Amino acid sequence: MSKKELADFDFEAGEVLLLDKPLTWTSFDVVRKVKNTLRPRKIGHAGTLDPLATGLLILCTGKKTKEIDQIQAQDKEYEGTFRLGQTTPSFDLETPVDAEQPYAHLTEAQIGAAAATFLGKIEQVPPVFSAVKVAGKRAYELARQGQEAEIKPKTIEINTFEITRIALPDLDFRVVCSKGTYIRSLARDLGMALGCGAHLTRLVRTRIGEHRLADAWTVAEVQALRPPRPEATEGQPPRERHERPRPARVGLDFYASQQPDQLAPAGPDLPLRPESA
Secondary structure (H helix, E strand, O other): OOOOHHHOOOOOOEEEEEEOOOOOHHHHHHHHHHHHHHHOEEEOOOOOOOOOOOEEEEEEEHHHHHHHHHHOOOOEEEEEEEEHHHHHHOOOOOOOOEEEOOOOOOOOHHHHHHOOOOOEEEEEOOOOOOOOOEOOHHHHHHHHHOOOOOOOEEEEEEEEEEEEEEOOOOEEEEEEEEOOHHHHHHHHHHHHHHHHOOOEEEEEEEEOOOOOOHHOOOOOHHHHHOOOOOOOOOOOOOOOOOOOOOOOOOOOHHHHHOOOOOOOOOOOOOOOOOOOO
């Protein structure tokens, strides 16, 4: 079946829009960009992606927003990379390395056996740098203020955990899991099981249920649907787009200092902001 043309979508009536989330954008960044471009009265996303993750983000508009909960409940597939031997407070590249341990002694059999222990239903503690609420506040707010937050474990299910490439200290993986799974926490837990620590350096969501990243549109393709500025009338100068100031993205200061070329702007009409859901 051929892919439906983006121009044929009826966003006001209701559509399920598959998007490839850009690196460093929050899920809300994408929602707001699409809302400002297409102007639907109702819009929302069906499952958050961290700013340092890319891949499939599903947006629903109009009557299709009623399907958000159903889509969120479906299993999810991720591909990415863990780095062994180093840990960070955020379990990813948002914060600097805080400890190092040897890893060169690990074998392929040991790594595979450790990964297998996480299959099935398990108890997982979300990262302190997450949107989980603790005493009415987001955990990441407390973490960035240097405060400790006690986060309770949650029951999740991991159906597939494959190590697809070993190039120590890096491990490439593929995971199929339930709603509520934190791949950053899986990095932490695998590192603990191996006795060397680990953190997440790359994450791509490739599937939610039957929806696949291969069928997703880019934000640029959606922006191309934006109607042009009205032509200037005779005797008046043409209207120009004015770029709004871009405040620093909270929480990605360290990442920006290490990867300045990767901190993509979200566009002239979209202030940068931390994840809020």
